[in-house]
Amino acid sequence: MKILTLCADRAAVAAQYLMRCAWLAMACMTSPVLADSWPARPVRLILPSAGGSGPDTIARIFAERLSRSLKQPVVVDNRPGANGVIGVDAVAKSAPDGYTLLFASSSSTVISQALLSKLPFDVTRDLVPVAQIFSGGIHLVVANDFPAQDLKTFVALVRANPGKYDYATWGPGSTGQLVMESLKRRNGLDIRHAPYKTINQIYQDIQGGRIHVAFVDATSSVPLIKAGKLRGIAITGSHRGPALPELRTMTEQGYPFDTDAWYGVFAPKGTPQSVVAAVHREILSTLSAPELRERFLQLNLVDPPLKTPEQFAQTVRVDLLVWQDIARANQIHLD
Known part of the structure; x- marks a missing residue:
């Protein structure tokens, strides 16, 4: 039985590796000439959280590894305040050229939109989902x-x-x-x-x-x-955390709550598709680095979901509806 389990585990790891390679190959094929020069200068990664916070730690680990992949500085720009609205709005109003990106959680994006009726942006309209970094609870x-x-x-x-x-x-x-x-x-x-x-x-x-x-x-x-x-x-969420595998999910214990928290990278509306594809390709390459995966596992973050930008956009739309329903049913709002 132990041998069968070990073989199954190795087969699962191999299958995941092949899936990552397939996504990388697809991303490479969808990046035409327009994005060939990206990035030609430093990239700014706006984070709607304060320095020293949990999101700041995750963003800086990610940015440092992405900088090495791009051979260009990726500068984390902390813009905390107003439940993430300040940072998200800064990206929504930035030039759509791939040099200003948003590193944000579901809390700063879809949950803020579910709780605030008056926002200077619409997450599904003014931002382009590029890559989901990880999901969890x-x-x-x-x-x-x-x-x-x-x-x-x-x-x-x-x-x-x-x-x-x-x-x-x-x-x-x-x-x-x-x-x-x-x-x-x-x-x-x-x-x-x-x-x-x-x-x-x-x-x-x-x-x-x-x-x-x-x-x-x-x-x-x-x-x-x-x-x-x-x-x-x-x-909460759809799976247990790698650092505490014995801690069961709410759903496993008979109280269903499968919606995951996540972090993701977004670009401003109007960013050319070729640039989005180039950013997505480089992020996938970064997330495939063994040392980054190991660091994220230490932080109790599971392997990044293997999603295309379109699939991540669907996650954003579905999760927004879930949080809106919860906020409405429980009369929770922030304005």
Whole structure:
């Protein structure tokens, strides 16, 4: 049985490698003369998050490896504020020439659009999806003295104690709030939202006994879970994280929530298709680097999805509808 499992694992790895090669070959064939000179100068990667944040760490790791592939500097330009609106709008209004790109999460793009009725841009109209960098989930965690070991016992405990508990997230309109409010509505739970300014503050208060439940990102929480300083209850999204393979998804535990969080690269509307194809080709090449894959696995990020720009655009459209439905059903908005 072990031999069969090992063979199956090796076959899966080989199949994934062949798929990556096929995508690279397709991207190369779709890049005509117009993009031959790209990039002829440094590329600016606008990030709608603050320096030193989790997204900033991921973006800088990616940018450094992309710079080596392009043989041109890729400069991360932090534009935090207004739930990502400032940074996203800066790219939407930039010249469509491939030299100003957006590195953004689903939270800064589709979720912001789901929660804000008045935006200076439309994600599906004013941005061109180029490449999805990775997809994953967020962690539902509890304090060590919280009497629940999994999602089933968590739901039963909260349902039996209406109004007793609060749950923390990194702010109003966060992915964590949307997921928990959806879980509450579908299971008749009464647990109050306690928005925090930073995830580090959440960790301090969980370990200090001031709050017992939180949704946090799936990267910074890993060492704390492994060290036994807090307990992981579930991960959202369609798959488990590589750094905590024993932590089951919400869906696996009987509470379906398959929509993934993700990061992606976008270009301004009007960027020539040949330039989009060239950027996509170089990003695929970058993501195929073994050292980058290993670094991302350490951050609990799964292998990047192998999607064309058109497939990523479809993901953006579908996810926008999902988050809009959740926001509408739970009356969550930011304006």
